[in-house]
Amino acid sequence: MLEQLFALIQDRKQNPKPGSYTNSLFEAGLPRMAQKVGEEGTEVVVAALAQDNARLVEEIADLTYHVLVLMASKGLTLADVAAELKKRHQ
Numbered sequence: 001m002l003e004q005l006f007a008l009i010q011d012r013k014q015n016p017k018p019g020s021y022t023n024s025l026f027e028a029g030l031p032r033m034a035q036k037v038g039e040e041g042t043e044v045v046v047a048a049l050a051q052d053n054a055r056l057v058e059e060i061a062d063l064t065y066h067v068l069v070l071m072a073s074k075g076l077t078l079a080d081v082a083a084e085l086k087k088r089h090q
Contacts, residue, residue, distance in 0.1 A: 002078060005065065009072045025069050033073055036066045 012022040025033050040063035047056040071077070 002064070002068070006068050006072070006078055009068050013072050022069060025066075026073060030070075030073060033066065033070045037063070037070055040066050 009022055012020050013026055016023045016026070025036065040059065043059045044056070044063050047059040071081070
């Protein structure tokens with residue numbers, strides 16, 4: 001699923017679709033994308049400490065999406081992250 005979502009995000013970057021939330025993030029630029037990652041990270045913390053697991057899953061999904069948008073904007077891929085994780089566990 002992450003690969004499919006990331007492919008969709010990359011497609012939106014290369015082929016903008018009017019009205020797309022993803023495209024609105026690309027148009028807003030890196031500061032807005034970074035801000036959204038921060039906001040969603042905070043919401044994950046709040047959900048972990050004060051809400052149920054269903055809400056936590058929703059917030060983690062939001063954070064994951066916004067991290068993927070940020071990655072795409074910087075030209076990073078899931079393979080880049082996987083390689084870093086692999087390097088850390090050798």
